[in-house]
Amino acid sequence: MSSAEIGVFGGSGFYSFLSDVQTMDFDTPYGRPSAPPVIGDVGGTQVAFIPRHGLKHELPPHKVPYRANAWAMKELGVTRVLGPNACGSLQPHIKPGDFVVCDQLVDRTRDRPNTFYDGPDTTHISFADPYCETVRRAVVEAGRALDIPIHDRGTVVVIEGPRFSTRAESAWFAMTGWEVINMTQYPEALLVRELELCYANISLITDYDVGVEGVPPVTHEEVVRVFAENNQRLRDLLFAVIPALPAERSCDCATALEGARFEP
DSSP, rough: OOOOOOEEEEEETTOOOSSSSSOOOBBTTBOOOOOOOOEEETTTTTEEEEEEEETOOOOGGOOOOHHHHHHHHTTOOOOOOEEEEEEESSSSSEEEEEOOOOOOEEEOOSSSSSSSSOOOSOOOOOOSSOHHHHHHHHHHHHHHHOOOEEEEEEEEEEESSSOOOOHHHHHHHHHHOOEEEEHHHHHHHHHHTTTTTTEEEEEEEEEEOOOOOOOOOOOOHHHHHHHHHHHHHHHHHHHHHHHHHHSSOOSSGGTTTTTTTTOO
């Protein structure tokens, strides 16, 4: 089976970015991934791509097979994963069209399988810093070099979906100071960490959430429209950052399981 070094999960409106690819059709212990992974070359680096919502956006956020997707990346030899995703802004200074490379995450989901470790080996990994600092820094530097409006930090609150927030919920999230809102970053980021892979998100802001005063309610059509308008910038960013990632992994992601298992 062919292998890849870097993995990319595509979000709403971003279903492909590689050409001249090899399609890998395989199963995992957690079922099939959202779509058969494809492998292609980016600047001499082999990259695996999976559209997390499926090829035709047939999988809503709460039905994405997150465990199968992460497992597929691991099986393909991937060590670092980039997770572009559509997000709403909770703060006026983060505008539609901006990119946010988050450093923190708040989980507000409730009905998703969210671990590979259901026993008998009790495993508690550290998730204090959910995103790989090495990969985050590389994304920010590449974005600035391309003159993309990019924020180098932010907290994403992840809601269950598929509905959007009420005004009260959104206002609550905004009052806490959290920056962006999304439906897919959890458990995706956690599951990748459990497999000792590096992970960084790239949040493309498509709209202001309803808790931001003076803006109209978000619609799915608006999300997809703004994401589509920025697909080229996102593609340029991925093509810039992937070859720039350092070969050596000196971060804690690679050793996330050390000391994490309970052994009586």
